[in-house]
Amino acid sequence: MIQQSPVMRICISCRKTYDRKNLLKITKDHKEGIMFQKGMGRSAYICKSRKCYSDSKIKKKLQKALKTFLEPEFIEIFEKEITSYNVLTNKGI
Numbered sequence: 001m002i003q004q005s006p007v008m009r010i011c012i013s014c015r016k017t018y019d020r021k022n023l024l025k026i027t028k029d030h031k032e033g034i035m036f037q038k039g040m041g042r043s044a045y046i047c048k049s050r051k052c053y054s055d056s057k058i059k060k061k062l063q064k065a066l067k068t069f070l071e072p073e074f075i076e077i078f079e080k081e082i083t084s085y086n087v088l089t090n091k092g093i
């Protein structure tokens with residue numbers, strides 16, 4: 001039997017390790033700029049716990065991880081993205 005081991009990534013906020021499937025990926029794409037769950041370039045992962053994504057320091061942490069400047073609007077888009085992602089993945093539970 002072949003057992004596929006999950007790809008583990010660290011949440012940039014709580015520093016805990018999770019299966020990549022349970023994290024929201026934020027990528028600074030070379031061409032498109034900041035993207036969620038797709039794109040090529042420097043990436044950061046964040047878990048879906050409210051404590052993490054609503055952390056007041058999250059923007060700073062992301063800027064550091066992605067080595068980029070994030071627009072003030074970013075955090076609004078980010079919160080929408082992660083909450084809709086939560087709804088999607090929590091379906092049926």
Ligand SMILES: [Zn+2]
Nearest residue numbers: 011014047052
């Ligand atoms: Zn976390």
